[in-house]
Amino acid sequence: MNLELRHLEYFRAVAEHLNFRKAAERLFISQPGLSRQIRQMEEILEVELFYRTKRSVTLTAAGEFLKGEVDFIFNHLELTTQQVKNIASGKIGELRIGFLGSAAHQVIPDLLVRLSREFPGIQTNLEELSNHLQVEMLEKDKLDLGFVRLARVPDGLSMKVVHRDTFSLVLPHSHPIDDDTFEHVGQLQEEPFILFSSDYSSIYFDKIMSICEDRGFTPKISHKSVHALTIFKLVEAGLGVAIVPSSLKEGYDLKVKFIEIKGIPQHTELFAVWKTENRNPALKHVLEIL
Amino acid sequence: MNLELRHLEYFRAVAEHLNFRKAAERLFISQPGLSRQIRQMEEILEVELFYRTKRSVTLTAAGEFLKGEVDFIFNHLELTTQQVKNIASGKIGELRIGFLGSAAHQVIPDLLVRLSREFPGIQTNLEELSNHLQVEMLEKDKLDLGFVRLARVPDGLSMKVVHRDTFSLVLPHSHPIDDDTFEHVGQLQEEPFILFSSDYSSIYFDKIMSICEDRGFTPKISHKSVHALTIFKLVEAGLGVAIVPSSLKEGYDLKVKFIEIKGIPQHTELFAVWKTENRNPALKHVLEIL
DNA sequence: AATAACTGATAACTTTGAGTTATTAAAAAA
DNA sequence: TTTTTTAATAACTCAAAGTTATCAGTTATT
Known part of the structure; x- marks a missing residue:
């Protein structure tokens, strides 16, 4: 007994x-x-x-x-x-979130504020990671939620658009083209281009190429980088021009000029990604918020 | 369910x-x-x-x-x-112990040492109390164990001799009688006596009286006190002589002489007393030690 | 591709023991 | 003295813990 x-x-x-x-x-x-x-x-x-x-x-x-x-x-x-x-x-728990550096100023802060207000019991664990690493870690259950720019993700992962953005031209202040004189990217076909590395985000790379191709030229690429700030510095130094998501204008203290490219079909989209069968109860609530 | x-x-x-x-x-x-x-x-x-x-x-x-x-x-x-x-x-517990001041130098220290060695889990709570108060508190379950000098205790209490002591004469240093010249208390029949109050310990009082009566006189009592030290001070000041338990010689720094009274049937006994139906499990162990 | 060796779930049963009612015995109160 | 209130005892019932036998998948092994 x-x-x-x-x-x-x-x-x-x-x-x-x-x-x-x-x-x-x-x-x-x-x-x-x-x-x-x-x-x-x-x-x-x-x-x-x-x-x-x-x-x-x-x-x-x-x-x-x-x-x-x-x-x-x-x-x-x-x-x-x-x-x-x-x-x-899911009212209490830990949520491991990965994100692209270029998402740090858009969706993430907003999400964290709402999360901590509506579910104060959920702790978050943020990490800046490349698209590729995020996908890998999501599959290995090392991450609960990722923020990526990818055309598609492997089976077993789900995704959802959380932000849609236009592209902007980034030019040094000394450049002759400005908001008034800019019409289309064809005007820049002789300029060297500075872009995000394709292995960091191939969809971004492909879209830039297609924007130029729609204007009948293939850009000369002088530099590639994985960091937005590096790209801006290079532009500032006059080493070329860049095309980046418009929202990157916010959040940096920059000495370059942004010109939004209007009238083109290309957009850049930020996706939330998660493993479809992820069992973390806290994930459910975050997905509700998104 | x-x-x-x-x-x-x-x-x-x-x-x-x-x-x-x-x-x-x-x-x-x-x-x-x-x-x-x-x-x-x-x-x-x-x-x-x-x-x-x-x-x-x-x-x-x-x-x-x-x-x-x-x-x-x-x-x-x-x-x-x-x-x-x-x-x-009973390996762990609290034991409330009462004792007469005149027991403080005999049984109590020894008991506490053995108790803390053999039953380190038992906490003790000591209080110096008169015979009468101890009996009262034992009956009201305010005390687990008492140390008294009493001829007998009310029904419901048990007792056990834990120490037997002879009586000693207490004289000022200047007194003519000393160890060599002392024979019996009859020599002191003209002296004023200083004794413990009868309401503090009547058995003690009665015994002193009987010691004197056995020698054919009734002592003249000049002072009564409940404190051993007070009695010694009065003797020292020449206000009279006293008869006290011999063991009181130890533990005080005295300016009086002690002469043990031999060859008399009277002894003073210290009793442990407890309520017979006391349920405190720790009590059992203390009684084993005694 | 077939087989064997695992896994946990399901179904029907046995058996244990928690909880029942009825009663007793003792103590206190009326 | 009688009544009331207490906990314990005895014999019973029944819910459910645990049983055996079996199924239905999954993963190695041949």
Whole structure:
């Protein structure tokens, strides 16, 4: 025979009322049943918990001590089950998020603010990672959510557009073309181009190429980089021009001019990606927000 | 249906082995029985604790959390039951002890040393109290053990001699009688006597009287006091002579001379007293020591 | 591709023991 | 003295824990 929570529950009732009849009544069981369970409990522990006379019931020293502990145990158990439910429902948990540097100023801050307001129990763990690494880590369950610019993702991953952006031309301040004189990218066909590396984000690379091809030329690429800031610095130094997502204008203190390219079909899209069968309960809530 | 420790125990086994068959084997129950209990537990908590496929079992986030808590709970429960047993067996507990000032230098220090060595879990609570107060407090369960000098105690209290002492004459240094010239108390029949108050310890008072009566005189009592030190000071000041338990010679820094009274039947006895039906488990051990 | 060796779930059953009612025995109160 | 209130005891019922036998998938092995 083993100790069960039932015993502790019954013990607590008797310890409180110091009266088997009343305790039994409150527990919605019969008095003999209660008597037997308490006696059994004493046999299991090999300890006398109550002094019983025909007329009165009092706690022994051991029973007195146990009473306090039982209160603690039930209290702890209550908290634990509540916590377990919260975790299961995703109200509490950890969410590992990966993102492209170029997303850091758009969707992510907004998401984090809403998340911490609506689900203060969810902790986030952010990491700046390339498209490729994010996909890899999502597949290996090292990441719960990624923010990428990719045309498509492997089977088993789901994705959703979270931001759509136009492209902007990035030019040094000294450049002759400005907002008024700019008409189309064909005007830049002789300029050297500075672009994001294709292995960092091939979809971006391909789109830039198609923008130029639509104007009947293939750009001369002088430099490639994975960092937006590096690209801006190179433009500033007069080493070429660049085409980047328009939203990158925000968030950097720049000495270059941005000219939004209007009237073209190409857009850059930021996708949220996650493993379709990811079991992290917190993920559900983030996807609701997005 | 309620959660029981059985559920937690089974959960722990499955969480450890991540295999129902092996967990069931270790629990000495059948696999279907285990499966059903775990399922029932999930129904009670309304939370999925394991991801089961036909081939593998893994913990959910909630299950992972619960595992740690369950370990804690069982650990706590183990400590608690051990503690309860210790308390019940008297290895741990509190003992409220009362004593006469005149016992402070004899039995008490020895007892405390042995107690703390053999039962380090027993805490003691000492209080210097008169015979009368000790008896009263023992009867009211305000005290577990007393040390008194009384001829007898009320029904319901038990007693036991713990120390037997001779009486000694206390004289100022200037007094003509000394160890060599002293023969019997009759030599002092003209001296004023300083004694312990009869209401502090009537048996003591009666014995002193009987010592004198055996020598055919009734002492002239000049002063009474409840404090040994006061008596010594009065003797020192030449206000009279005293007869006290011999052991009081130790423990005070005195400017009076002690002369042990030999060849008389009177002795002073220190008794341990306790309520016969006292339930304090620690008391048992102290009585063993005495 | 067929087979064997695992896994956990399901179904029907046995058996244990928690809880029941009825009663007793003792103590306190009326 | 009678009534009321207490916990314990005895004999019973029944819910459910645990059983055996089996199924239905998945993963190695041949």
